Amino acid sequence: MGNRFIDKLKSYGVLDTADASALEAATARSQDYGAKADLIREGDRPGPVFVILEGWACRYKVLPSGTRQVTAFLMPGDCCDLHVGLLAEMDHTIQTITQAKIATIGREEMDRLMDAHPKVARAMYIAQLIDEGIMRAWITSMGRRTSIERAAHLICELYLRAANIGLVSNAELILPLSQLVLADALGMTPVHLNRVLKELKLQAAVSLQRGKLMITDPAKLMRIAGFDENYLHRRLRVA
Amino acid sequence: MGNRFIDKLKSYGVLDTADASALEAATARSQDYGAKADLIREGDRPGPVFVILEGWACRYKVLPSGTRQVTAFLMPGDCCDLHVGLLAEMDHTIQTITQAKIATIGREEMDRLMDAHPKVARAMYIAQLIDEGIMRAWITSMGRRTSIERAAHLICELYLRAANIGLVSNAELILPLSQLVLADALGMTPVHLNRVLKELKLQAAVSLQRGKLMITDPAKLMRIAGFDENYLHRRLRVA
DNA sequence: CGTGTACTTGACAAGAGTCAACACCAGTGG
DNA sequence: CCACTGGTGTTGACTCTTGTCAAGTACACG
Structure with a gap:
């Protein structure tokens, strides 16, 4: 199967073997989830970074009326919310859609990893910038298409x-x-x-x-x- | 008038005087723009980080049909697109709405500043996380309100x-x-x-x-x- | 004082939601 | 093995929100 997270980061810039093996180590322990399992809920205190290794997930918010809005889809290789540990609570929920295999990387571990591996840090920043671009595209779609x-x-x-x-x-x-x-x-x-x-x-x-x-x-x-x-x-x- | 950018970052965490004066120095040179002036256009190569000191601006995308979707409002104190220099081109345009006073911080300068001032880095990351939360809220508004x-x-x-x-x-x-x-x-x-x-x-x-x-x-x-x-x-x- | 831009209003058309009924399939338990 | 169940998908009839078009008003600015 390989590690789609590492593959994806490699597509954003060359990683050397040390970078790759550090990522491999960080995502070695993963957990299996069933479909429709919450990884973290709106209002929860943010925890580690989630890395989707297999399966699909989404972010969503629920309105007072009970209607739901999905704000992002997460597929294998995607990871969420670098630095999110700086916030007091989540403003949305992250839930699996299908069965999924998901790794978590603690905040300190992630900081150390990015400090020691600038090319990984760079790739992570690119991933984040792309996610922001996707959100802008969604806003544009919702508003004008x-x-x-x-x-x-x-x-x-x-x-x-x-x-x-x-x-x-x-x-x-x-x-x-x-x-x-x-x-x-x-x-x-x-x-x-x-x-x-x-x-x-x-x-x-x-x-x-x-x-x-x-x-x-x-x-x-x-x-x-x-x-x-x-x-x-x-x-x-x-x- | 003070520096609203620094004030805003201070509201995300204590900054010491060295942090503040480094930010002061980085935003000392600013440029005045008239209303409806493009700071950077979709397709352009990303440049420095923009910091809005006075006035209002927005991000927008234009569709093939010519209709426009604003994806964010920028007010005094806001800054845009940490690390955006990693990308090859802008996926949207940033334009002033009113007359505005805007500083720019080059990519290397910003990297140095954040390396030397971890509290500034922290505040910048928080600002970015909040901007992402705002985008999710916009998506939710457009979809379900x-x-x-x-x-x-x-x-x-x-x-x-x-x-x-x-x-x-x-x-x-x-x-x-x-x-x-x-x-x-x-x-x-x-x-x-x-x-x-x-x-x-x-x-x-x-x-x-x-x-x-x-x-x-x-x-x-x-x-x-x-x-x-x-x-x-x-x-x-x-x- | 004229001109352009933004704002305002009305009449109508088109798009999307609502409600209700039904079909389909997977999994469950008898 | 089959009936039952619940979630999902499908369709039609109708309502209501929003867009479109068109005309007119009110300012701001040169």
């Missing part, structure tokens, strides 16, 4: 992020995201999302299985979304 | 952020934001925002001047917004 564009845009994003970590084969990606979860991320009702996906299917851009979504024509999807991948920063500054 | 709630929520946020840096007096804040800009931030049309603000005015929560918005009853506004300030992290972990 139609529901079809918005759905297509999210799926494009997930496709490219997954491709970066080798989750895509034959230009196909299987997303283990239910329509309920997608609707909570896209800020629409499940009913409406269902109609939107039907339309995308009609245009032969995606296909639907029960509970899974398969992307059959990424190029067409990008055209529908008006997708510009610049915010994923796959082209990085050469050092 | 009605237009009235959303407008009220944004105004609450700006009110509290402004209060933190001493911009509020007599529970009143004057926002130099046009309805066009607010509409671009809230993901609605100016026409609709106008009606929403009229409704908020009717409920005596805000009052409107041409081009300026005055917040007269923050408490009522918070009730309308269902506002929970946790995401602004005003209560920080004690070190």
